[in-house]
Amino acid sequence: MATLPLLVPLNSNCSFPSLPISLKLQNHNLSSLKINTIPRHTSTLRTSIVRALDTDSHSETLQDGEVNNLGVKAALAILRFYKREISPILPKSCRYIPTCSEYSMEAYKRYGFMKGTVLTTWRICRCNPLGGNGYDPPRWFGEIRPTEELDD
Numbered sequence: 835m836a837t838l839p840l841l842v843p844l845n846s847n848c849s850f851p852s853l854p855i856s857l858k859l860q861n862h863n864l865s866s867l868k869i870n871t872i873p874r875h876t877s878t879l880r881t882s883i884v885r886a887l888d889t890d891s892h893s894e895t896l897q898d899g900e901v902n903n904l905g906v907k908a909a910l911a912i913l914r915f916y917k918r919e920i921s922p923i924l925p926k927s928c929r930y931i932p933t934c935s936e937y938s939m940e941a942y943k944r945y946g947f948m949k950g951t952v953l954t955t956w957r958i959c960r961c962n963p964l965g966g967n968g969y970d971p972p973r974w975f976g977e978i979r980p981t982e983e984l985d986d
Contacts, residue, residue: 905947913939929967934958941972949974 917935928934937957942950953972960966 903947906942906950909942909947909950910939913942929961929965930957930970931968932971934961937970937972944972945974 913935921935930937932940934954934957938950938954941953941957944950945953950972953974957970957972
């Protein structure tokens with residue numbers, strides 16, 4: 835069992851910049867976690883960490899080796915290159931969790947090349963100072979939001 839330290843930002847008006855939280859995992863795989871942020875006010879976010887369940891509709895994400903589509907493989911190779919070579923040079927600017935590149939990888943694996951490209955383009959258009967923020971997993975238009983599934 836591993837214990838991971840996690841810093842959760844409170845808000846800009848608070849005297850403490852972050853609140854340390856310890857999270858215990860039975861397996862050493864962070865992909866079994868979901869981070870859910872629900873805006874209360876424009877300046878305050880309540881962040882909760884929810885363990886993903888096996889019954890989750892989004893647990894069917896393919897691994898890189900399981901992808902058979904050549905377009906998806908090419909897109910994933912470009913995204914891996916970006917994350918490894920270009921992203922470390924740039925300042926952290928993504929407003930969402932997962933980051934735009936992680937979102938794009940998941941969208942390509944889950945929905946294929948065409949829908950993955952549409953979702954990636956839509957996400958990049960939303961990732962700006964006037965756009966939203968918080969937890970935003972890839973989902974096709976009309977699908978139920980994961981936060982709505984958790985509230986049931």
